[in-house]
Amino acid sequence: MIVIGIIACEIGFWAVLAAGLGARYLLRMRRLSSVLLLCVPLLDLLLLGLITWDLAVNGATADFAHGLGAVYLGFTVAFGHQIIGRADGWFAHRFAGGPPPFKAPKSGPAQLRYEWQQWGRMLLCAVIATAVIGLIVWLVGDTSRTEQLVGWIGRVWIVTGIWFVGWPLWLTVSGGGNARSQPERASSEGQ
Template identity: 35%
Template sequence: MNGIAWGIIVCEIMFWVFILAGLIVRYGWRKQRLGLRLMAMSPVIDLVLLVLTVYDLRQGTEATWAHGVAAIYIGVSLAFGKSLIAWADQTYQRFILRKDVVRDVRSKAQREREGFVRHLTAFIIGSVLLAGMIFWIADFKQTEALLQTVQIWFLVLLVDGLIAVSYTIFPKRAD
């Protein structure tokens, strides 16, 4: 596994460390602002990963799947970050604090459509980052894996879109 792959793993771990620390500080120590600041560190982690990825490519490293996944990670983190934090907050309240949390009353179709819009946003962010890396490096041979990442991710996005549409056309029956 190369350095960027390890960087992605470390950034993912740090994302959840900051979220958990923020929740503990927010509810355990009752420091709302400090807890929110800790949770808001996730974009900083994304920036660190972006800098590491670009630095690695600028050193002449041939792009690999890990460089592409770094861009995906950043796009997903930015597009889904707020909803992931809200999910973590509700889960913490429900299981750690034993509070009754208001359940999501939206339909499965609506949640799938919203998830698809977030996925599309992540795709746009990640693809812009990948395109920026490709053009900045300006060596197709070195960045071929980045273009392949966009192509594969686009297929995944299409499948996600079809699933979201299927729940709208064929709504899930209430039990």
């Protein structure tokens, strides 16, 4: 049931996002668009309620899906605004003559800043997922039923650590965030 809830929330996220942006750029109904886009966080609350109800009220034993749901909540809170902003930029460009959509920087200090910001979002995701799991464990009050859920805390922090080492730290230490990219350096050295 939780897997169905996660899938429904993901489908709902994209459906509400598309409806909100369609109302804004295709129908020119800005107020309706704002109302629809404000409904996106309600999906997170519904999923949190479903997970909590299943464990605390229904008496279920936590499994893989409950932990995945908690991490999904952390992800949507940490990255959801950015995803909505990028989709909005694409819609504005495609349907309203707006500027080209954002592209992640490929080199230089801008790339370094971007990678640190993205990792900061992942860090926020891990903190939120940990807090949600902790709250649910506390509400359920039965460690034998929430053991699988607690295992997700380690998983999300391992991913956060790998992301830290593999991207922002590596880029910082390797000098990938220098002011000029490699092709620019090569062309200036050849002159």
